[in-house]
Amino acid sequence: MVNFKINDRALSAPKGTTILDAAQKAGIPIPHLCFLKEINEIAACRMCVVEIEGVDRLVPACNTEVLEGMVIRTNSPRVRQARKTNLRLILSQHNSNCTTCVRSGYCELQRLSHDLNIHYQPYDVQPERSRVDLSVPIVREASKCIKCMRCVQVCDKVQGMHIWDVAGTGSRTTVDVSYNRYLKNTACVFCGQCVTHCPTGALTVRDDTNKVLRALADPEITTVVQVAPAVRVAWAEVFGVVNKNKQVPVGKLVAALKRLGFDYVFDTNFTADLTIMEEGSEFIQRFTHRGKYRWPMFTSCCPGWVRFLKTEFPDYTGNLSTAKSPQQMFGAVAKSYFAEKMGIDPHKLCVVSIMPCSAKKAESELPTMHDACGDPDVDVVLTTREMVRLFRSDCIVPSDLAEEPFDSPLGTGTGAAVVFGATGGVMDAALRSAYYLVTGKNPDPDAFEQVRGSKPWKEAAFDIPGAGKVRVAVVSGLANTRKLMEAVDNGEVDYDFVEVMACPGGCAGGGGQPIHEGVEMAASRSSQLWKLDAKAPIRFSHENPDVQALYRAYLKAPLGEKSHHLLHTDHTAWDTALKCMDKGC
Template sequence: MVKLTIDGKLVEAPEGSTILEAAASVGINIPTLCYLKDLNEVGGCRVCVVEVEGAEQLVAACNNTVLEGMVVHTNSPKARSARKTNVQLLLSQHDSSCTSCVRSGNCTLQTVANDLGIYRLPYKKHVEHNSWDRSFPLIRDNEKCIRCLRCIQVCEKVQGLGVWDLTNRASHASVDVRGRKPITAVDCAACGQCITHCPVGALRERDDTDRVFDAIADPNKVVMFQVAPAVRTSWGEQLGLSHEEATVERLCAVLHEIGADYVFDTDFSADLTIMEEGSELLHRIAEHDAGGEDAPALPLMTSCCPGWVRYVKARYPQFVPQVSTSKSPQQMFGAMAKTHYAEVLGVDPKDVFCVSVMPCVAKKAEAALPTMVGDSGEPDVDVALTVREVVRMIRASHIDPVNLDDRELDRPLGFGTGAGVIFGTTGGVMEAALRSAYFLVTGKNPEPDAFKEVRGREGWRECTFDLNGRELRIAVCHGLANAGKLLDALDKDLTYYDFVEVMACPGGCVGGGGQPIHDGRELAGERARVLRSLDKGAQVRFSHENPDVLACYKDYLGEPLSEKAEHLLHTDHSAWYMP
């Protein structure tokens, strides 16, 4: 332990701790802007500068370690003046049109400037303009960029993509797509992690809320919403609701109040996905074990995460044939809504407007794929909204969820099991699939928690299970950098699996790029615990016992992997282009 003094307080901190960490341990807050622990500790913004007695210059608290006997002043006149000047210089190169910014009220730069009492700028304003394809799901606005480098770091270190790069030097430095290419010409997974790690509004999702409001206002449209599993863990965060208040049933009431005709649960189509993907797994294993020239390769890889599918197509195209052909739950729902349910309602599929509420930015890209359309030429899903967009719609509609009672989701596409709920967290798809695969092989249910070894926070974890005498080797990974390591190992024959689950975002959908932003905090673990508790308390915990799914097979699809199921619920990943 190292003893030092910070703002007159005697502090003991572990050797190697930063001044920032030591100060926080005794409740002293040093403002930061570019800092993200273990990810971006470059001291670039100079907002966290402090005065250390005996040192000629101010030092950055985020990347300078404590020393025995050190005396630190975090808010001395010298430190405060420099901090204020640094922020004023940043603001001179920042579009401060806060009233028209999606991050207003949730912007770290705005907070720091307000705390420093900056009410005028002594420097001439100069902001950088950039051209951008506004049809792409992810939007970059360099007029708001403060060059903190967070987007570069998270894209490189966590996602292993390196889409962003720093161009030019000194005062001409700028963050842009590497090689200054159009975003559509590089292998961006559209995961949105750069958005949730940006401290300002330089990165955001394409806003599609007006398209939904227009559909609601159209008397000829039947507007159906679907709500993804991970959304129920987060939609109330920006509205000040607790997890107990922000139930999916309360969100159902809110969406009906906004104008939805029907609100369904994507948990239903998550269960449907398990029936198709689980059956696909068992067929592939049987054909592989039988051998022969045309025997399919293992492992089978999950397909429910569009960011992961974009990644594997771009970086490891040799593995695309091993990605499950099952559509994601979002797309399966849209396909069923515009066929089976449209028939039940007696409406033209072209009059059904399907909106999905997702914790994801890549879902916008998935919904627009040319392969995700029905026989009528209409897209399975018309609009995919992030959680942040839905919150904006709630506020624009002047709705206070506290004043609404819970409302049950609509049936028959609104019932989901505990297995469907855990789709939103890393390992959840694998666990749900194994529960049903065990039943499909043995004819009896396992204990619901028999496969809990797949749970965890490690970026790449593996387990072996006995599936009725057949050893099943599985792997689960989250974060695309981890996916790259796993695929490298498979490509070099360093490991072997039968089934692999991959989610692009750390923690899975609960940590998705479309989730509410809490700068400097990672809430995937907390949100995952909510999903696990919902699974544990669910009346039905097996996808193959979902009564609405069983009814769909009985009345419409026939059986998993039937000709109709293949036509509606499966896709060809090679039929579209990825840079």
């Protein structure tokens, strides 16, 4: 331990503690902008400078360690003036049209300007020219970039994709797509982790709310919306809507979507259960005919992971489950079974998805995702943040609304479905039903707890009577995924079934979820999902009564002819941007 003073307060901390960390633990705020603990500690913004007695220069608190006897001033006149000057210099290269910025109200630069009482700008403002490309889900506006390097570090250290880099020199230094490329010509999987860690509006997810508003306003269009499992535990963080049990009432979310004007509000949990029926059946079929397939079998729910595999490890594309993601299954069922049941022209049915994910936008635009009627199965994908903006723009206050149930018949879900939003949830749900499909009996729904939790790479083995030992793995975050894939490729590990989520912690920490500066919410959101599962009246996907009815009346059987046409896909039938460039297309 070392002893020191901050603002005349005598404190002590373990040797190696930074001034910023020591101050935060003592409840002493120090402004900072670029800092991300253990990810970006490069002191680029100089907002956290402090004064140390006996030291001529101001030092950054984020990467300066406390020393024995150190006397620190965090808000002296010299420090305040330096911070204001540094912030004004940053603002001199920033497009400060805050009223039209999607991050207005929860932008760290905006908040810091307010906190430091910046109310005039003595320097000429010369923002970088922006080149906005709306053909991909991730949008970069160079004029709003403050060169904090967060996106670079998150993409490098957390996701291992190396999409962003420093470009230019001197006063022209900026952050841009690496190797002077367009984003659409890179290996970017559109996970959106760079967006959720950007402190300004320089990186955002493409806004598609106007497409939804046009559909809602068209009297000839029937609008259907589905809500993903991870959305229900995140959307209310913005509104503070919780019930007496401190849980988010999803009924208020349904009511708010109805108030927006949607004709039908459904639960993606329904097709999460459907996914388990198809994917679980596919795994059992492969597992009981091992010699016909290459191993392991990979889940295919996460579009970021699918794009990553096709780009980085294309030889394993055939290992992917052919089952579509729950989002795409829902679109196919809505524009076939539901449209037929309700007597609706599927060409006049607009299917909207509310997802915690930015990569889902790219998935819905794939040429292989239009099996129901020839049109895209899912017309528009909105992130959780876009949905919240729609509520606000329509003056909807969810806490004032009475709860409403999801519509039928595509609104019923089980506990197994709701945990799709957490890392390990797909594997857990699949094993529950795989056990039943082999044995005809339900296992203990908590028998597969080893695949749960926030550990980024989990391994387990389970015995299924009549099938044998199943070796499984669960991984989240693409840097971790790369390590797993390299281990698989090198023969260091041997699995039968692997679940992969591109975002750390799974969909709960997706790139379309509400942003909380400096706080990672995936673990707490996932915990809520597991609690919902534990309290669910039905915890097995194969027991979903509406899924059973769908098979009886329409699909007939998992892996059947109609199921295969609507609910499965050929992952080799489309190319990534890099593959397309190699072919010259």
